[in-house]
Each structure stands twice: as structure tokens, then as C-alpha cells.
Amino acid sequence: MRKVVGIFFLLFSLSGVTEVKDAHSASHTSVLLQSAYESVEPGRSFNIAFTITxxxxxxxxxxxxxxxxxKNIFEWTVPEGVTVSAAAYEAPxxxxxxxLMTYGYKRPSTVLFTVDxxxxxxxxxxxxxxxxxxxxxxEECIPQYGSFKLNIPVEKAIPNEAAADTIASxxxxxxxxxxxxxxxxxxxTSSALTIEMSEEEIKDYTEAYFFPKEDGVFTYSxxxxxxxxxEGLxxxxxxxxxLNKPEQVTGILFLKTAKGDHQYFYLAPTLETPTIPKLSQMEDPIEMQSFPLWQALLFAFLGGxxxxxMPCVFPVLSLKAFAFVSAGSLSKADxxxxxxxxxxxxxxxxLAIAVVLIALRSGGDALGWGFQLQEPRFVGLMVIILTLVAMSLAGIFNIQTGFEGAGQTLTQKSGAKGAFFTGVLATLVATPCTVPLMAPAIGYALTQDSITLTxxxxMLGLGLASPFLLLSYSDTLASKMPRPGPWMEKVKQGLSFPMILTALWLATVYGDQTGQLVHLFAFVTFVAFLIWLREQMSSPLKRILILGVTLAFSAWFLGVSEKAPDRALSDQPSTSNVWTxxxxxxLRAEGKPVFVYFTADWCITCKVNEKVALQRTETEDMFKRNAIVVLKSxxxxxxxxxxxxxxxxxxxxGIPLYLxxxxxxSEARLLPSVITIDILKEYIEGKGV
Known part of the structure; x- marks a missing residue:
């Protein structure tokens, strides 16, 4: 087939030969071969441009x-006494x-040759x-072939004006x-390139990247x-x-200035062999951000x-929707x-999460997003809160936070209190989730100073709040809200069920962490009973007494809620698929492909992904078909x-993380935080890529 295509291109090119240029169009490219001179002289050099569009x-x-x-392949045939130099490329x-990471051009590009x-x-x-x-x-790759001929007169050298624009470009x-x-x-395991710039020069640049011409310098992705x-950049x-280490290295350094200009420099660095220091061991870093702050803030807002x-926030979204319907009877200012x-x-x-992160980080702890759900005391407290909110919505008792009486006794003061509490609750249940754009922003923030982290x-919180904040300013939507009435009590009771489901999910997390699931259920039931009993009391003194007992008992229970000791490997169901x-x-040394997923019971995004994509017969068949070993952390x-x-x-x-x-x-492929079967096929088998 390739020979047939080559013959076709040869016949095509012969029909269009000129003295100083030759052109043809392939299936997905058009190509022009041009001489920089219409005629040339012996003893002088000139350029030939090969342009692909x-x-x-x-x-x-x-x-x-x-x-x-x-890589492009060029095979030249020239008379004796004529030589063609190696190809010179434009910056990629x-x-x-x-x-994966590839280098190339999404525009017309020229390869330049020098003829002597x-x-x-x-x-x-x-x-x-x-x-x-x-x-x-x-989405697919198509090889292209072409045969070209030039026949340039040898006499007085005359520049080819038609090629001037190509050479200038x-x-x-x-x-x-x-x-x-x-x-x-x-x-x-790594490479370090040092460009010996001064501190003043370094501050002029906001981004840098090195394109090596030789393989083996680093993993491209x-x-x-x-x-x-x-000492420099x-x-x-x-x-x-x-990878095999190259004996010499050349390449192109890309730099982006603070003004947004792009610069490219040809480098031929000297190869050295000392051990590369870790970035954490380098002293006195000079201000330079490879990930701009404005981009991190934008990603954080959109991620929020x-x-x-996300499924972890759905129950609270129900509360917000109910509160917004109730707000139809409020004034614009309210x-x-x-x-x-x-x-x-x-x-x-x-802000509280930021303060805790900064305090713990100053003590030497390295923490990720959703860190608080790794603490059983916090998980237990969340189970208590969500259960009490669900029971209040169901009408078993009435906790005066503001939102449960919406439509009946909702006032400016109580409504604001309820909205504030709902915002706190939304944040608490959102922390087990990660979404596209959010992961790089939070990952960047956790490596920066305290102010940038905060x-x-x-900005992530503002993104989370933005939909409801915008709705509260929409007069058109407010005018279409139904009137408050008895139906709202039924809606309020219905909203208790997603809250119960969320509490049950967190209870299973608590049980896995502590092994005290039965104790937790008994405790939550007892606390709910005390609060219900308090609601039946008319004496203020008795109500205060029961509330005090409830709080004291809650503090005692959370105080004894500790993580269960790690099980010995022999006690675990299986260790053959445990990630290390x-x-x-x-496994890679044996030439086996490996799929690794990082998960946790408190990570609702992880659990949804497992149900939707990982724990499916189609996915298991794909893993078996490709002999992929699956490891779990x-x-x-x-x-x-x-x-x-x-x-x-x-x-x-934070997690989920899929590799x-x-x-x-080759280097591991990083999958998105939210996956489907099609995404797995795309990254593993290249289906639909």
C-alpha cells in the first residue's frame, strides 16, 4: 500500500514541477518545497524550505x-559536489x-535545509x-509520503521573492x-537543568520549559x-x-515573561554527574511561579x-433548595x-480549615484535602449532627436553627441563622469530594505560604457559595417561587431522608475506623432521645439540665472514639492487591501493566467512581483482557x-487518584478524578482517543 501511495505522489509531483518549488496536497496536509534562490552560483550556499500545513x-x-x-524522514538525492545539511526546525x-506529552505544531511549520x-x-x-x-x-495518526523535485539554474544568484515570506516566518x-x-x-530517577541567570533576570520570567532533542533526559509526561x-534558574x-542516558544534550528553552511574551533559546548544556538535591533542601529560593496565582484562584473558584x-453535597443542596423556595415570601433585602x-x-x-491546616503544617504534618474525615471524632460528630438535623426535619423535635421553620416562622434573623448553618454544613460534607480544576488548585495551595493557602x-468556598448567592439576587426567579403553605411541611419531612443516608454513610466510615459501629448507633439514639425529652419539658431548668447532660455525654463519647489498631497482614482478607x-x-520489572487506585470510605467521589466504573463486569473484563494487575491503596x-x-x-x-x-x-498515566468506563478505556486501551 505504501508503494502505491508513493507512486501516486511521485506522478503527482512530476506533473507540477517548477524550477524552484514543488508542491502537493496529501490527505491531511499540504506541502510546499521552495528554494530561497531562483538561480544559484557555485561556491555559495542557499536554503531550501520544506513547509507542512x-x-x-x-x-x-x-x-x-x-x-x-x-520524526520526519528526509532522503535527498543531489549531484556530486553538492551537500544538504541536517534539518533545522522551528520552536515547538x-x-x-x-x-502523554508530545512536541509539535498545530499550524504551518517549516523545516529549513542549507545546500552547499x-x-x-x-x-x-x-x-x-x-x-x-x-x-x-x-484522534488518529496518518503517515504521509511525498516525492519532490527541483531543477535550479546555475548562473548568477537571484533571490526568490516568493520564498521570502516563508524564510522570514x-x-x-x-x-x-x-x-x-x-x-x-x-x-x-530525575534530571536537573540549571541556567545560570542572575536574580534580576529570574524575576523577569513566570514560566519555563525545556524541550530536549535527545531521548532519555527525562520522562516527557x-x-x-x-x-x-x-546559582540560577x-x-x-x-x-x-x-531510559538510556544520552552522551550529549541539546534542546530549546521556552521562557514566558511577566508581560506574557514567549521567548525561545537554543541550549547545549554541559553534562555533570553529581547527585541532584531535592527542592526541599535548596536554600533561599527566588520568587518565581510556574503555576500563576491567578490561575490557581480561577481553578479554585470553578472547582468550588x-x-x-457532587453526590456528597446533594443532601445539603436539598436544604438550600427548600430554603430558597421559602425565601419567595421575603423581601429583596432579606x-x-x-x-x-x-x-x-x-x-x-x-477559613477554619485553612487555620487548622496552617497550624498542623507548622508542626510538621503533611496533610491533604479532606484530612478531617480521617479523624473518627470528627466523623462521629458529623453523624450526630446530620442525624439530629434529619430528625428535626422529620418533625420528631424542633431545633431552632432557622431553616426548619421556613415558610411559617421564618424571620430575617432566624433565616440568616439557618442560612449560615447550612453553609457550614455544606462545607463539612463537601470536603470528601474532589472535582476537575479543584485538584491542581488545592495541590498548588498546599505547597505555598500561609497567605496563598488561605x-x-x-476562593474555593466562594465558588461553592456562588450558585445560591446568585439565586438570592435573582428577582425573576424569586417572582416565580410558589407561595409558602402546608405543602412545605411535607417537603421539609421528605428532605430528612437524604440527610439520613448521608449520616449512614459516615457511620460506616466511623465503623471502619474504630470498629465501634454498634456503639455509635446506640449513642446517637440516646442523644436523640435526650433532645426529644428536652423538647417535652416546660421547665427551663430541666431543659438546661438535659442539654448539659447531652453535651457532656457527647464529649465523653468523642473522647473515647479512637482509631482501631492496624490489623496484622495475616488478619486482612487479601494483601495481593495492596499498593506499595x-x-x-x-510488577513493572516483570513487564506487567498496573492500575492503581487510591480510595477511602470517607471519599464519596471514590465510592461513586467504584460503582460507576471500577466495579463493573465490563471493566473487570478489560483488566483481564489486557492482563492488568490492579492495586488498591x-x-x-x-x-x-x-x-x-x-x-x-x-x-x-487528595483522593481519588488513579494511575x-x-x-x-513508560511513565504512569494520570486519570481524571471523576471516571467512567469510557474514560478507563480511553486511557488503557486507547478506545475513543
Missing amino acids: PKEGWYTYWENPGDSGA KRIPYTG IMSNYTAKSLPISLEAEWLVCE FSTHQPEISWWDSRLIIND APQTVVGMA VLNAERSNS ALLNL RHKEGWAYTSGILASF ITLM EQAVSN DETAGFTPDTLKVLKKYGRA YYPKDG
Whole structure:
């Protein structure tokens, strides 16, 4: 088939030959071969430009394609006394694709060659033939082939004005020669490139990336960590120990200035062999952000808004919807106050989370998102609160927080109180969830200073509050709200059921953490009885006494709620599928593909993903069909140091985390936080990619 296509291209190109250019269109690209001169002289050099224009939405590759793709192939035929230099490429762009990183162009790009003619060349013309092969990709990749011929007169040199624009465009996309010295250290697990800039120069840049021409410098899909140090700008990236170390390295350094300008420099760093220091061991870092703060804040806001769609927040969304229906009878000013009271409850909760994180981090603890649900006392307290709220909604007793009497005794004061409490509750039940955009923002914030961490978490809270806050300002929606009436009592009772389901889920988490599930149910029942009994009392003194007993007993129970001791491996049902770094290394050394998932009983997103995607017959068949070994890491009892290390490596603040290690030994593919069967197929088998 390839020969047939080649013959077709050859016939096509012969029909369109000119003296100084040749062109044709393939299935998904058009190509133009141009000489920079209409006629040339012996003893002088000139350029030939090979320009590829991909079809819209498709892309071609740089001389190092990265994780996938193919390098262009050029085979020249020229007369004796004529030579053609190696190809010179324009600066590439990063093209990430399903966990891989490739380098190339989504626009027309030119490869430039230099032709040298010896001074004793006597022929009247210079015939040049080229057999070229290149790859163009979108969702699929299609090889392209072409045969080209030029026949350039040999006489007085005359520039080809038609090629001037092509040459000029190539020059604008060419990297400059770096005026900085640079050095590169490569070891078995990572590489560090140091560009010897001054502190003033480093502060001019906000982003940096190195495109190596040689394989083996680092794992292409691994993120390049950038930090400014006293000795210069340092780029760190991980590499697999299966890669061969290159004997020399050249490449292109991309820099983004504070003004948003893009600069490219050609580097040929000196190779060195010392051990690469960890970033945590580097002293006096210079201010430089590879992840801009504004982007982290935007991701945090959008991620917070998306949290409203997650299953863990659905019960509280029901409460918010009910409160908003009730607000139809309120004035515009009162609706605004309720919206801001709800927002204040969320922001106050996120501020409290930030304070706790900062305090614990200052004590040396490394924590991730949802850390509080690893503490059984907190989980037990949440079970109590949600159960009491459910019983209040069901009408068993009436806790005067404001929202349960909506539509009947709802006033400005009680409504604001209820909205504030609902905001606090929304925050508490949202913390087990992660959503797209949120993970990189929180992962970034947890590595920054206390002020940046606090601002990012507050922006996440503002995103969570934004839908209800906007609704509270919508006069059109308020005018369409139904009138309050007896029907609202039935709705209120119906909302108790999702609250009960949430309490039951958290109770199972508590049971797994402590082994005291029966004790928890007995305790919650007793507390509910005391509060019901208090509601039956008319004497203020007796009511205060029963409330005091309830609080004291609750404090005692939470005080004795401790994590159960770790079980011995022999007591566990199975250890063959338990994740450890060593287990992954051993399996990969045997050439086996590995799928790893990090989960916890308190992570509702994890549990939904398991039901929707992982624990399905179709998924199990796919794992068996591809001989994939599945490893699980259960974080219910808290993140281990090894887990925190993996989360930091992949820029995640919490779980779920899904990693697929292909059998070819390449770097792990990081899957999204929310997965489906189709997403699993896409990342593992390439179906639908």
C-alpha cells in the first residue's frame, strides 16, 4: 500500500514541477518545497524550505516528537559536489494527549535545509530530489509520503521573492542562541537543568520549559518543576531508570515573561554527574511561579462551583433548595441577607480549615484535602449532627436553627441563622469530594505560604457559595417561587431522608475506623432521645439540665472514639492487591501493566467512581483482557507518607487518584478524578482517543 501511495505522489509531483518549488496536497496536509534562490552560483550556499500545513485540528511533529509520534524522514538525492545539511526546525509547542506529552505544531511549520555547492561545480542546472515522510495526527495518526523535485539554474544568484515570506516566518519561530551558560545533571530517577541567570533576570520570567532533542533526559509526561536559586534558574523533572542516558544534550528553552511574551533559546548544556538535591533542601529560593496565582484562584473558584454537583453535597443542596423556595415570601433585602449569610457560613468554615491546616503544617504534618474525615471524632460528630438535623426535619423535635421553620416562622434573623448553618454544613460534607480544576488548585495551595493557602481556600468556598448567592439576587426567579403553605411541611419531612443516608454513610466510615459501629448507633439514639425529652419539658431548668447532660455525654463519647489498631497482614482478607511502591516496581520489572487506585470510605467521589466504573463486569473484563494487575491503596485511616509523596508528585491534594502504568515501561498515566468506563478505556486501551 505504501508503494502505491508513493507512486501516486511521485506522478503527482512530476506533473507540477517548477524550477524552484514543488508542491502537493496529501490527505491531511499540504506541502510546499521552495528554494530561497531562483538561480544559484557555485561556491555559495542557499536554503531550501520544506513547509507542512496540517488540516485544521491536526498537528505534525518536531524533530523529537516526545512520548509518541514520529520524526520526519528526509532522503535527498543531489549531484556530486553538492551537500544538504541536517534539518533545522522551528520552536515547538507542547501537545499533551491522554497522559502523554508530545512536541509539535498545530499550524504551518517549516523545516529549513542549507545546500552547499562546491566552487568547481560546472553543470548548468542543479537537479535535487527529495523523498519525504511525515506524520499528522488528531484522534488518529496518518503517515504521509511525498516525492519532490527541483531543477535550479546555475548562473548568477537571484533571490526568490516568493520564498521570502516563508524564510522570514521561519526566522521568527527560530530560537535564539542562549547567552547563559547551562549545565545538566542526569541520574536514575530525575534530571536537573540549571541556567545560570542572575536574580534580576529570574524575576523577569513566570514560566519555563525545556524541550530536549535527545531521548532519555527525562520522562516527557512528567511535570518540570521550576525554581529560582542563587546559582540560577533550575528545572527539575523525573525520569525512568529504564531510559538510556544520552552522551550529549541539546534542546530549546521556552521562557514566558511577566508581560506574557514567549521567548525561545537554543541550549547545549554541559553534562555533570553529581547527585541532584531535592527542592526541599535548596536554600533561599527566588520568587518565581510556574503555576500563576491567578490561575490557581480561577481553578479554585470553578472547582468550588462544580462541588455543588457532587453526590456528597446533594443532601445539603436539598436544604438550600427548600430554603430558597421559602425565601419567595421575603423581601429583596432579606433574600440578599440570606444569600450572604449562607456565603459567610461557607467562608467561615473554609477559613477554619485553612487555620487548622496552617497550624498542623507548622508542626510538621503533611496533610491533604479532606484530612478531617480521617479523624473518627470528627466523623462521629458529623453523624450526630446530620442525624439530629434529619430528625428535626422529620418533625420528631424542633431545633431552632432557622431553616426548619421556613415558610411559617421564618424571620430575617432566624433565616440568616439557618442560612449560615447550612453553609457550614455544606462545607463539612463537601470536603470528601474532589472535582476537575479543584485538584491542581488545592495541590498548588498546599505547597505555598500561609497567605496563598488561605486565599485559595477562600476562593474555593466562594465558588461553592456562588450558585445560591446568585439565586438570592435573582428577582425573576424569586417572582416565580410558589407561595409558602402546608405543602412545605411535607417537603421539609421528605428532605430528612437524604440527610439520613448521608449520616449512614459516615457511620460506616466511623465503623471502619474504630470498629465501634454498634456503639455509635446506640449513642446517637440516646442523644436523640435526650433532645426529644428536652423538647417535652416546660421547665427551663430541666431543659438546661438535659442539654448539659447531652453535651457532656457527647464529649465523653468523642473522647473515647479512637482509631482501631492496624490489623496484622495475616488478619486482612487479601494483601495481593495492596499498593506499595515496591509492588509497583516489582510488577513493572516483570513487564506487567498496573492500575492503581487510591480510595477511602470517607471519599464519596471514590465510592461513586467504584460503582460507576471500577466495579463493573465490563471493566473487570478489560483488566483481564489486557492482563492488568490492579492495586488498591485504602486511605480510610489517613494518608501514609508514601501516599502523600505520590499525591505531591502528581499535583493532587487528595483522593481519588488513579494511575495506569503501561507495560512498555513508560511513565504512569494520570486519570481524571471523576471516571467512567469510557474514560478507563480511553486511557488503557486507547478506545475513543
